[in-house]
Amino acid sequence: MQTTFPRLLLRNAERHPSAPAMREKEYGIWQAFSWSQMLELVETLACGLHQVGLKRGEHLVVIGANRPWLYATMLAAQSVGAIPVPLYQDAAAVECVYPLNNAEVRICVVENQEQVDKLIEVRAQCPAITHIYYDDPRGLRHYTEVGLASLAELMAAGRVFADEHSQWFRMEVEQGCPDDVAAMFFTSGTTGNPKGVVHTHFTLLDRAAAGAEFDKLCDREEVLAYLPPAWIGQNIFSYAQWLCCGYVVNCPESAGTVHIDLKEIGPTYYFAPPRIFEALLTSVMIRMEDGGAFKRKMFEAAMNLARRVGPSLMDGTSVRAVDRLKYALGNLFVYGPLRNALGFARVRVAYTAGEAIGPDLFAFYRSIGINLKQLYGSTETAVFVCLQPDNQVLADTVGIPVRGVELKVAENGEIMVKSAGLLKEYYKNPQATAEVLTADGWYHTSDAGFIDNQGHLKIIDRVKDVGRLAGGAMFAPKYVENKLKFFPHIKEAVALGDRREKVCALINIDFDAVGNWAERRNLPYAGYTDLAQKPEVYELIRDCVEKVNADLAADALLAGSQISRFLVLHKELDADDGELTRTNKVRRGFIAEKYAVLVDALYAGRTEQYIETQVKFEDGRTGSVSATLRIVDAKTFTTVKTAA
Structure with a gap:
């Protein structure tokens, strides 16, 4: 532009x-x-x-x-x-x-x-x-x-x-x-x-315009700007595209009022990372579980129908007339009020990116009539590399190349991008610039993936993170972590196993979701640390881990990445403690070093381990959290052989 x-x-x-x-x-x-x-x-x-x-x-x-x-x-x-x-x-x-x-x-x-x-x-x-x-x-x-x-x-x-x-x-x-x-x-x-x-004016505005053209954005859109302005995604959606299209950007009063402001504004164009969509769904499910028996049955019946026909209706494929009628009734009594309660009553286009989103979570939003899609990009590419067309939305892909983008896959499986939106350079860092930009204009994304038969891009993991177990099997930690985080009771996970004989995991529970689960079972707890170490919570998480293992067993390439042992951490991973980046990405190497005593205990076959950890509070004070953590085994499964 x-x-x-x-x-x-x-x-x-x-x-x-x-x-x-x-x-x-x-x-x-x-x-x-x-x-x-x-x-x-x-x-x-x-x-x-x-x-x-x-x-x-x-x-x-x-x-x-x-x-x-x-x-x-x-x-x-x-x-x-x-x-x-x-x-x-x-x-x-x-x-x-x-x-x-x-x-x-x-x-x-x-x-x-x-x-x-x-x-x-x-x-x-x-x-x-x-x-x-x-x-x-x-x-x-x-x-x-x-x-x-x-x-x-x-x-x-x-x-x-x-x-x-x-x-x-x-x-x-x-x-x-x-x-x-x-x-x-x-x-x-x-x-x-x-x-x-x-980035130059051209790189940022060219990508903003490409995204706007893809989704036919106009000056009548309403956007809620609530994510950090320092993140390029927020800059693209609420700054570059704002100026390109001339639409309205709405600034919430505070972080605590975002959900209220979301309902008041009713945005037509919305972006959020998967964790936001997960939190919204968790709050809905908690409220439904606390509702009366009739309301729960009506909701369950409506959602069964929505899961069956909702995505087809969103994609414009044929649905039986009787199911269309039932869905219209569901829309009147359940889906419409639910979209309104979430603040999505007017959303025309919604995107998620940054991490993989669970297929069930993805299907939930699309089944109730929210046009949720995925995109792929990064700070270096000015965000818009791949987007999902309205009629080609799949949970396991990140879309097709948008206007002005070329993709290729290197011999090591790395995705390479050529685009008008590529960074000019890393400031005062010519060596790092030369490492990511080739002489003929290709950008090394550091992401491993492939392009499927329909031209859609699939991302597996970071190239540098894809490792091998001691026995030679492929190990893709981020892929495993994302599968764990698809469960509403798991907020964060760190998978370990590169050059080791098996995979182990450190897990954070979602305090709100697990807390509500515990309260409905009259299970008392004194706080996060106490709740995390309850035997009943370990069984809940073990069930999630073993479901992931069963899923991995069906993939011959990644069957070796099944989790053999795990523990639930005594504190939530926090950016202030250096465990996450400011965009909430796990700093796996830092965590492995900080919690080395736990990692050693996992691989030594111990059943428990004491740990004391320094934490930083919001007001700047420091303190410590200590606990004796349980360590348990998880069932692994024989690789499912697929027919030739």
Whole structure:
């Protein structure tokens, strides 16, 4: 797409000046910002940033939740040729040090006192920082930090400059080119320091336009922006496509009100990782299990019908007239109210990505009339590589290449991508850039997979994670972990086995789902640690593990990956404790090292093991959790031989 982000803002403001561009919920009330108001806000901020010396090609960090000011700040930086670098708002202060220094950041724009405190904490380690601007002044009245000021002050200075130089902003915007760097996103850093992924206006907007064309998005879409702005997926859905299509982006009041806000807005275009869809379904099932006998029977009968004919209706294939009539009644009394309760009453297109989604979970949403699909992409590819067409939606694929994408499979099974949306480079890291980009323009995804007979892409695991057991059988840990997480009672799992004689697993239970299960069985517990070690819970999880093993036994290639032994961890894996990335990906190597005593116990054949683990609380304090963990065996199955 041969344009820039600020030029698209100008276009939308000229075409639809009074139409809503964004809404923000504050104090329980939705407040709308029109395209002309967004343009005025961006111009004021751009002039203010120019006044404090922000230069073309310089990086500016933004940290905060989805808010109009955050999007306006990124647009303002791009308008003067600077490069916004969003960082995760829930990251610990120490996690910000490397990105701030790597990008040589002078100016930071943050949301509130929490983010200001982080930057003050690390400022001695980040000597380049000269200015910190905040949006929310609560708690900051008596701060005397040098260079600390409110966004209101910055905008006041910008307003004066804009009044005196009425054409300056548009002249700056006109200097921008599609091939200029538009943004930098830091990877999650699962194995070391994060890498700064550099994208141009062209790469981001080309992929945004390709996705919009694929699903026929228009300016009438409603989107809820609730995921971290530092994640490129949120940027594509709520920033790049927002400007391409001119639709409305809605910012929830807080993380705690997202579900309420979801129902109030009724988005037409929605994205969430599988864990969000899992949590929503778990909450529904918990409520249904607590309902009366008649309501439960009606729900069960309706869902049996939906599972049988719902996906066919979604795909437009033939269904018997009597089943169509029954489904219409089910839609009136069950599916429609259920979609409304979930906040999906108006969803036209919904996507999930990032991890594999369970086939039962996937089928549930499609069976009740929600057009849930999967996509494949990454930070380096500007998200859109493969998408599922409406009439070709399968639980075990991630779709077909979208416009402008070529795929091929390397000899080692790695998926290679050629696309107009590929990263320009890893910032200040030519060696890493050369490792992923070939001379003829192919990108190494590091994902192992294959393209099926229908042209759909299937992902197995990360290439580097696909290993071998001591006996030579293939071991795909992520594939095994995803199968475990398909069960609502399992929140997270870590599979171990590379170069070992068997596979073992560390498992996190889903506290809400298992807690509700325990309460309905009058099983008392004092908290997560106590519940996790109940013998009854171990039997519940063992049943899940053995179902996974039976499923793996039917796959001759991965039958050796069956889980022989497992334990349930005494604490939830947490990004603050370094066990997950900020995008909730398991840091398998770190976990194996941190819990080495448990890994040793699993492979030594012990039946229990004591462990004490340091944890970090939300307020920054540290403490410890200790427990004696049970270790149990799981039944494995003989490989099922398929007919030749």
